[in-house]
Amino acid sequence: MTADVTPLDRRRAAGAETRQRIVAVAEVLFAANGYDAVGLRDIIREAGINSAAVHYHFGTKEALFLHILRLRAEPIAAARMERLDALRAREPFELRDVIDAFLRPALEQAEPADPPRANYAxxxxxxxxxxxxxxxxxxxxxxxxxxxxxxDAIRQCLPDLPEADLYYRFHFLLGTMVYTMANPGRIRDLSFGGTDPFDFDEVLSHLVPFIEAGFRAAPLSKPAKRPLRRPAKRGKP
Known part of the structure; x- marks a missing residue:
């Protein structure tokens, strides 16, 4: 037999529901309009709550925004590490597998059938x-x-790639990933509907080898010179 629900339990449940509603509404507004264009009044009006509720649960608009960002970003980072750990179990690394393990969690987080995840993109x-x-x-x-x-995993795959090239190419990987997540409709328009940017297996089948080719391109930077070590001074005989 279940225990009777107390008034405190009901208040807690109502508070949790209000908090979730604030997050859901704010996430949609931030995604659609950007951080600067959304005020707490907009969130309060859309969520149908009073201003005290937002201040009680989050304090400020910035704190609410950062909470949403953390809520969506942390699972991506965790999934990446899980995939990388799986690859470590069968080292040596293959560059294509490393790139796929990095990209896939972020693209899956942009799943259009799940609006909160799509909002993260x-x-x-x-x-x-x-x-x-x-x-x-x-x-x-x-x-x-x-x-x-x-x-580090990419460095192991490409040990001769200069550090500057490694960081630039990783930076370009991030830029390509973000654009692919956020603007899938553009390729559909350009291809007259001949592509499905929401089929992430299809997207990755093109994106991973594209990124891999970028990493494997001829180096543009000179390898960093290591400082010469001076011979240790010997004491007088």
Missing amino acids: ELRARLSGKHEDTVRQLLAEIFDQSSKAFL
Whole structure:
């Protein structure tokens, strides 16, 4: 026999429901209009709640936005590390597999059939031109570990690639990924409907070898010179 629901339980459930509604509404508004164009009043009006509820649960618009970003970004970073760990179990790494393991979780997070996940693609694209310290710090906190791990894996696949080239090409990988997530309709227009940008297996079948070819292109930077070590001074005989 289940215990009776207490007034405290009901308040907690109502509070959790209100919090979820705030997040759902704010995420849609931020994705559609961008951070700067959305005010707390817009969120309050759309969610049908009072202003005290937003301030109670999140405090500020920035805190709410960062909560949403963390909510969508952390599963991507975790999924990447899981996939990389699986690849480590059968080293040596294959570059194509490493790239697929990095890209697939982000593209799957942009699944259009799941609106909250699709909203992340818009949020991420809108962040690509932002330089706010708080957002950069949060993205670094969430993604730095996995990004550094993947950079190391790519480095193992391409040991002769200069460091500058490695970082530039990884940067271009990120840019291509964000655009692919956020603007799938463009390729459909250009191809007159001949492509399906929401079939992520199809997208990855083209994107992964494209990115791999970029990484394998001839180096453009000179290898960094290591500082010469001076011979240790010997004492007088």
